[in-house]
Amino acid sequence: MSLKTNSLASQAPTAPTAQSLLITGRTGTLGRAFRKVCHIRGLAAVCLGRDELDIADADAIAQALERYQPWAVVNAAGYVRVDDAEADTARCYRENAVGPALLAQACATHGIQLLTFSSDLVFDGQQAQAYLETDRARPLNVYGHSKLQAEQAVLAHLPSALVVRTSAFFGAWDSHNFVHHALAAARAGQPFAAADDLLISPTYVPDLVNTALDLLLDEERGIWHLTNHGTCTWAELARQAVCAAGLDTAGIVPRPAASFGWAAVRPGFSALRSQQGILLPSIESGLQRYLTDEQLLQSASPPAVLVD
Ligand SMILES: NC(=O)C1=CN([C@@H]2O[C@H](COP(=O)(O)OP(=O)(O)OC[C@H]3O[C@@H](n4cnc5c(N)ncnc54)[C@H](OP(=O)(O)O)[C@@H]3O)[C@@H](O)[C@H]2O)C=CC1
Numbered sequence: 001m002s003l004k005t006n007s008l009a010s011q012a013p014t015a016p017t018a019q020s021l022l023i024t025g026r027t028g029t030l031g032r033a034f035r036k037v038c039h040i041r042g043l044a045a046v047c048l049g050r051d052e053l054d055i056a057d058a059d060a061i062a063q064a065l066e067r068y069q070p071w072a073v074v075n076a077a078g079y080v081r082v083d084d085a086e087a088d089t090a091r092c093y094r095e096n097a098v099g100p101a102l103l104a105q106a107c108a109t110h111g112i113q114l115l116t117f118s119s120d121l122v123f124d125g126q127q128a129q130a131y132l133e134t135d136r137a138r139p140l141n142v143y144g145h146s147k148l149q150a151e152q153a154v155l156a157h158l159p160s161a162l163v164v165r166t167s168a169f170f171g172a173w174d175s176h177n178f179v180h181h182a183l184a185a186a187r188a189g190q191p192f193a194a195a196d197d198l199l200i201s202p203t204y205v206p207d208l209v210n211t212a213l214d215l216l217l218d219e220e221r222g223i224w225h226l227t228n229h230g231t232c233t234w235a236e237l238a239r240q241a242v243c244a245a246g247l248d249t250a251g252i253v254p255r256p257a258a259s260f261g262w263a264a265v266r267p268g269f270s271a272l273r274s275q276q277g278i279l280l281p282s283i284e285s286g287l288q289r290y291l292t293d294e295q296l297l298q299s300a301s302p303p304a305v306l307v308d
């Protein structure tokens with residue numbers, strides 16, 4: 001397996017290949033990151049939003065595959081509002097389980113590969129060491145159940161599919177993530193409450209996308225765990241990010257998860273690691289590159305590829 005480095009500056013675009021990847025979830029964090037990284041790596045890609053491809057609509061999938069004839073589908077679409085999912089169950093299952101299952105069926109029909117994403121929230125947190133791909137999944141909430149159902153359906157329809165379990169995204173390419181909010185609060189001198197009893201493995205989105213693409217290009221299959229290397233609580237993640245940015249950590253307020261009143265139960269421990277070894281750099285490395293990306297984006301002339 002060839003793992004690429006993930007520095008934005010070090011990846012020169014190359015000539016696009018004839019056949020494209022088809023990426024769903026164009027407006028989301030992961031979909032946007034796939035589009036950027038494909039551009040940087042010179043991989044031809046067509047990115048479709050819900051208006052062009054509703055992944056839970058079998059006819060729409062068939063039309064898209066017919067039209068674009070991709071060599072693989074990257075499913076970056078999904079329902080991620082973990083607390084809302086407890087009441088919005090039908091929609092959560094439609095987007096997280098029905099959609100990936102239909103994509104897998106269609107990819108099997110066309111004889112093409114599928115990369116889709118699952119979550120650490122398929123686990124119940126009863127383990128004391130980082131979860132491996134082979135550990136038993138037992139979700140505690142609706143979102144986690146929908147992701148486990150997707151994993152099982154996808155691999156039943158398409159055993160060659162690549163199913164990546166990942167967790168707790170952070171990245172500078174959009175603001176929809178915990179690290180962004182922790183840094184924004186520190187910069188504004190505002191308090192920032194963060195759970196200090198949930199242990200996770202955070203994931204720097206460009207690392208995830210590069211490694212997932214490497215695995216896809218290498219024709220890997222089955223379930224893979226991809227997060228940055230390491231384990232921390234959300235409060236420690238906030239502290240590490242704020243500290244790395246040279247800001248005052250005094251505003252970070254560690255609190256038990258139960259005090260937040262969330263609708264969905266989270267596992268107390270959901271750190272992931274891979275039985276294949278250490279596949280992504282450390283959390284510290286991800287945070288450093290987050291801050292570098294942030295500076296690049298705020299510079300007078302940010303790299304065109306990073307600007308939507
Ligand atoms: N964020 C995280 O920390 C983690 C995310 N994941 C998984 O990664 C994937 C992407 O997450 P992320 O990028 O954060 O999510 P976002 O909420 O940022 O993006 C989700 C995308 O999916 C699209 N979408 C939802 N339903 C459909 C549908 N039926 N048809 C087509 N498009 C649809 C949304 O479109 P629209 O804008 O129209 O709603 C949006 O573009 C998900 O599968 C998620 O479960 C896994 C672990 C951690």
Ligand SMILES: Cc1cn([C@H]2C[C@H](O)[C@@H](COP(=O)(O)OP(=O)(O)O[C@H]3O[C@@H](C)C(=O)[C@@H](O)[C@H]3O)O2)c(=O)[nH]c1=O
Nearest residue numbers: 080082119120121166167168169178181193194195234
């Ligand atoms: C905004 C905020 C969140 N949090 C906590 C809540 C939550 O546990 C965590 C992140 O909040 P979120 O709502 O973004 O994420 P949450 O829904 O818990 O996290 C998950 O997202 C889904 C999609 C996944 O698949 C998981 O891997 C995981 O990242 O941080 C704080 O402690 N303080 C805060 O100010």
